[in-house]
Amino acid sequence: MATTNAETLVSTSLQETAQFPQELIDLFVEHVCCDLEAHKARSTLETLSRVSHSFSALSRKHLLSSILISEQPEVSALSGQERPAVEEAFRLRLLSLRALIESGSDFKSLIRKVHIQVLLLDDSSGLHWVIDSLRSNAKNLESLWITGNKVPLTCWPTNTQSTFRTLSNLVSSVKFRCLRLSHLRDIPINLLAKCPSLRSLHLALSTFRRRDNPIPLNLRSLPSKRIQLEEIEVHGSVSDFVVQLPQLGIGLSSLQRFHVLVLHNWDVTAAKSLIEEMKHSLVSLEVILHMKESRGPGGGVAHSFPTFDGDPIDIGRCPRLVNFKLRISTGAYNSSSFLSDAFSILDSLTHPTQLQTIEIAFESSAQARKGFHVLDHDDPAWTVLAPSHLREKHPLLESVHVNLKVELSWYAPPPWLTGTLKQILVSVLIDKFGSAFSPVILHSQTTLFLEKHQPVTLGK
Secondary structure (H helix, E strand, O other), X not given: OOOOOHHHHHHOOHHHHHOOOHHHHXXXXXXXXXXXXXXXXXXXXXXXXXXXOOOOHHHHHHHOOEEEEEOOHXXXXXXXXXXXXXXXXXXXXXHHHHHHHOOOOOHHHHOOEEEEEOOOOOOOOOHHHHHHHHHHHOOOOOEEEEEOOOOOOEEOOOOOOHHHHHHHHHHHHOOOOEEEEEOEEOEOOOOHHXXXXXXXXXXXXXXXXXXXXXXXXXXXXXXXXOEEOOEEEEEOOHHHHHHHHHHHOEEOOOOOEEEEEEOOHHHHHHXXXXXXXXXXXXXXXXXXXXXXXXXXXXXXXXEEOOOOOOOOOOHHHOOOOOEEEEEEEOOOOOOHHHHHHHHHHHOOOOOOOOOOEEEEEEEEEEOOOOOHHHHOOOOHHHHHHOHHHHHHHOOOOOEEEEEEEEEEOOOOOOHHHHHHHHHHHHHHHHHHHHHHOOOOEEEEEEEEEEOOOEEEEEOO
């Protein structure tokens, strides 16, 4: 298996690199793209681009298939005197990219994914020039990601701006299969309807522009001639998405994969209504329950955790569902009742499921002497994972993967602490259930973070 070191690659001269057979370079690039993790592959490919004069068509297909259009992350923190120079540099880079897209090279035909990452979607930077060039020249585009600012959310451009027009034309002209909108607000309600080829939609903390007189919500009355998606991810603002769904021009009857991040109790109800509509086609479901922190008027921190309140999502009503993943993040606010409520999704069923794999990820942080009652192996919440329960509720189950991750806020733990916590954490999964899961396979990974978040893996 090929390995590489960034410093070694950088030190290699261009003349030396040019002596390598082109076939060897192609194989190496293909290995980097296909076999390494995404973040490692990207940094390695960036290094490769510095040490080779040229690549064959096969290598260029990997190297140039994705482009990121991004302002420097520190722009928002610059002083008033520094900002104009940085903004002008960004504008010049956009002009260079536009020229490259419109050149006679094969670059434009290789682009499959574009990620636009900006603080403002307006005309000041000249972003609309690049967007228009992509629409006219990059005919093989498949994925479009647009990521805005976290606080405050980036507003979609108004219809009087060139960026609004070019984005609308891009979505309607290119046959995108994947669209990801993150940290955006006031997205046009008709944007998705302009892209009939769309099959995968990712919404992360984004909302659509509301109409003065919204259509009453009735998911069952949605017209049949809608874009039938195969995958939807909705991270936050789930209830807003459900309210706007009748106007978005998308259908759920063919949906196979659904990922949902729930931050509030009202989003629990919205997520349940969505799953009810897609239950007959759903194959893979991921539910993320995340504790939300907010500061009150007096500066105190308030914690809220979404709960099913005795009426969980009934995955037993999904006849084709074979993969289920439940992720629970409680932060520093641990409660056994929250864990029991979250696990009820595996237990409160009208019918046995068709599940083949279950993945559970539990993330928490705690002070050294508090909060570990949730991780006690005798806690009633964990009885849901008992083999008898799992075999009764999920008779086709082949694999269970459980990941516990606890972050401990104690920078100088006494010697006895690590050993004690290891016994507690491992006993939750291994000692109680590990030997009883045959023929069901139990995978477990228990990680304890100590001393400024340095990971220590405990038991497998």
